[in-house]
Amino acid sequence: xxxxxxxxxxxxxxxxxxxxxxxxxxxxxxxxxxxxxxxxxxxxxxxxxxxxxxxxxxxxxxxxxxxxxxxxxxxxxxxxxxxxxxxxxxxxxxxxxxxxxxxxxxxxxxxxxxxxxxxxxxxxxxxxxxxxxxxxxxxxxxxxxxxxxxxxxxxxxxxxxxxxxxxxxxxxxxxxxxxxxxxxxxxxxxxxxxxxxxxxxxxxxxxxxxxxxxxxxxxxxxxxxxxxxxxxxxxxxxxxxxxxxxxxxxxxxxxxxxxxxxxxxx
Amino acid sequence: xxxxxxxxxxxxxxxxxxxxxxxxxxxxxxxxxxxxxxxxxxxxxxxxxxxxxxxxxxxxxxxxxxxxxxxxxxxxxxxxxxxxxxxxxx
Numbered sequence: 368x369x370x371x372x373x374x375x376x377x378x379x380x381x382x383x384x385x386x387x388x389x390x391x392x393x394x395x396x397x398x399x400x401x402x403x404x405x406x407x408x409x410x411x412x413x414x415x416x417x418x419x420x421x422x423x424x425x426x427x428x429x430x431x432x433x434x435x436x437x438x439x440x441x442x443x444x445x446x447x448x449x450x451x452x453x454x455x456x457x458x459x460x461x462x463x464x465x466x467x468x469x470x471x472x473x474x475x476x477x478x479x480x481x482x483x484x485x486x487x488x489x490x491x492x493x494x495x496x497x498x499x500x501x502x503x504x505x506x507x508x509x510x511x512x513x514x515x516x517x518x519x520x521x522x523x524x525x526x527x528x529x530x531x532x533x534x535x536x537x538x539x540x541x542x543x544x545x546x547x548x549x550x551x552x553x554x555x556x557x558x559x560x561x562x563x564x565x566x567x568x569x570x571x572x573x574x575x576x577x578x579x580x581x582x583x584x585x586x587x588x589x590x591x592x593x594x595x596x597x598x599x600x601x602x603x604x605x606x607x608x609x610x611x612x613x614x615x616x617x618x619x620x621x622x623x624x625x626x627x628x629x630x631x632x633x
Numbered sequence: 634x635x636x637x638x639x640x641x642x643x644x645x646x647x648x649x650x651x652x653x654x655x656x657x658x659x660x661x662x663x664x665x666x667x668x669x670x671x672x673x674x675x676x677x678x679x680x681x682x683x684x685x686x687x688x689x690x691x692x693x694x695x696x697x698x699x700x701x702x703x704x705x706x707x708x709x710x711x712x713x714x715x716x717x718x719x720x721x722x723x
Binding site: 563613 | 698699702703706709710712713
């Protein structure tokens with residue numbers, strides 16, 4: 368009977384979800400703990416830098432292959448998502464929107480590839496892969512960039528006083544302080560909700576997968592293991608759909624916030 | 634100690650961490666129920682409106698998916714709060 372630790376990359380299925388520290392850099396009095404989530408975020412960035420320009424570089428008139436895919440996604444985001452909201456400001460913001468869409472998409476999809484098992488077979492190292500967006504700090508950083516983009520572009524388009532004046536709609540004067548406080552809170556809660564939505568969707572997907580597989584590991588039964596494999600395959604397909612959907616939702620909501628800040632009369 | 638009040642005896646037996654875990658479990662379950670009700674209503678209305686006008690099927694389907702993802706967003710808010718509470722107490 369082959370021991371499980373030879374085949375599986377880890378005996379605890381929840382280890383694919385948590386962050387594993389890889390090495391520690393000591394810079395003066397600061398300590399930088401480099402973890403596998405940071406590594407996967409870097410890998411996603413590198414993949415974007417290498418493959419997206421390569422796909423766009425085909426010289427044929429009719430798009431084929433990878434260029435077709437990249438062009439379809441980019442055109443869908445620009446025409447169907449950004450242009451109805453932003454109108455003539457589409458070209459100013461579309462590069463940022465494309466970037467966050469592809470970054471979130473690549474991070475989510477890299478989390479679905481079983482890099483742990485493959486790397487465990489090739490080199491003995493373990494826990495080098497993972498989902499970068501399973502980390503609240505990485506999704507929080509994306510939300511902070513969305514926050515900066517929304518408010519800085521709003522202030523640059525309308526001027527600071529005009530922008531704050533447009534926070535509240537035209538209502539009778541007793542309601543203005545309450546509405547102003549609510550809008551101010553909303554300006555912080557909306558990016559926070561963006562971060563939490565992406566983080567919790569990815570975390571919940573992987574945790575449910577881990578719980579399902581853990582159930583098969585606990586009950587040593589071949590029938591249950593077979594049914595678990597089918598269930599885990601179906602759940603992984605749902606996970607792939609959720610990866611695309613969450614990237615699209617993040618981009619779509621950021622577009623709506625930017626258009627609300629730049630064109631408040633929508 | 635209490636020979637007629639099972640509820641009070643149970644609460645004494647599981648203690649404070651037990652009560653906290655009970656609260657977390659009930660909270661998460663109720664949030665899941667609320668989300669399921671909301672998304673079920675959206676799906677029902679979406680399917681009915683696609684049946685009324687099949688040409689608008691694509692747009693209705695996209696709106697349904699987006700609204701379901703938004704509702705799931707604040708469902709996960711509550712789930713994350715439950716997990717945080719469980720880590721702190723239980």
